[in-house]
């Protein structure tokens with residue numbers, strides 16, 4: 418599996434050579450079994466500092482393209498840490514809940530309407546990777562996924578009261594959907610809400626770069642609104658040459674190409690790790706946007722970094738690098754009118 422070792426490829430060609438069926442096939446080959454992944458990294462459960470949860474309710478799912486960037490033989494690899502289902506996820510912690518953002522009160526069908534002028538669309542509940550720290554793990558998706566009809570009805574009801582400047586297609590991960598479904602959703606957004614900008618929140622170009630096909634780029638380029646894409650990278654090692662090439666293809670189709678990260682203990686909670694990430698993003702033409710503190714969601718307690726440590730790390734970054742490479746450290750507080758800057 419390691420034939421495509423990262424960072425040692427000839428120069429990237431910004432042209433997709435994959436199509437719909439090839440990324441679907443690639444996704445079908447993703448790891449769904451912890452031992453199989455460990456085995457391919459030359460590890461066993463005995464090498465891990467902590468026991469695995471064999472029966473986690475949040476499924477194990479990791480595409481091979483993402484695993485190819487993990488270091489063989491390293492049980493502490495920062496990419497591996499993000500996907501391993503540890504028994505510790507079951508630890509009781511009174512601060513953690515299933516709905517940390519109290520989102521259920523802002524949900525109207527497939528829409529989450531919390532902030533002025535923007536609305537977030539739950540385009541699908543699915544993702545191409547299951548990140549253990551994710552707040553999504555306990556959201557009741559099956560009730561809220563956007564069909565074009567539900568999206569149309571929800572948007573129409575919203576714009577009756579106030580205009581929308583931006584519609585955000587999120588999830589789950591909207592780029593799990595077929596291009597035809599994405600095109601339909603974008604068409605509904607433009608026709609019903611006519612926003613200035615359509616934004617996508619996606620981790621797909623990072624975990625399965627072959628998904629950035631010409632057909633997907635056509636959907637983006639075909640939009641009459643300004644397209645904004647916010648990818649999700651937590652560690653510099655996540656960006657290999659294939660991801661670089663996918664981002665290079667994506668960039669011309671976007672008015673802005675941004676990144677959000679989550680501050681994760683043991684993964685990226687040092688100024689050195691985050692500076693390496695910012696420089697790597699810069700090389701890829703991606704602007705650092707947010708660095709989120711983890712939401713207090715059940716199962717993610719072992720990733721939590723406190724706000725004070727987050728501030729120290731950001732201050733250190735600000736001392737050492739250009740201001741435009743320092744992400745905004747934020748927390749989401751239930752009921753607040755925006756993300757809370759720290």
Ligand SMILES: *Cc1c(COP(=O)(O)O)cnc(C)c1O
Pocket residue numbers: 529530531532535536537585755756
């Ligand atoms: C984060 C978020 C947004 C977008 O916020 P920005 O600060 O504009 O990036 C919009 N809606 C919801 C529900 C969100 O969680």
Ligand code: SF4
Pocket residue numbers: 543544545546547548551552553588589590620649
């Ligand atoms: S929503 Fe994003 S962070 Fe959560 S599991 Fe999906 S890809 Fe990972």
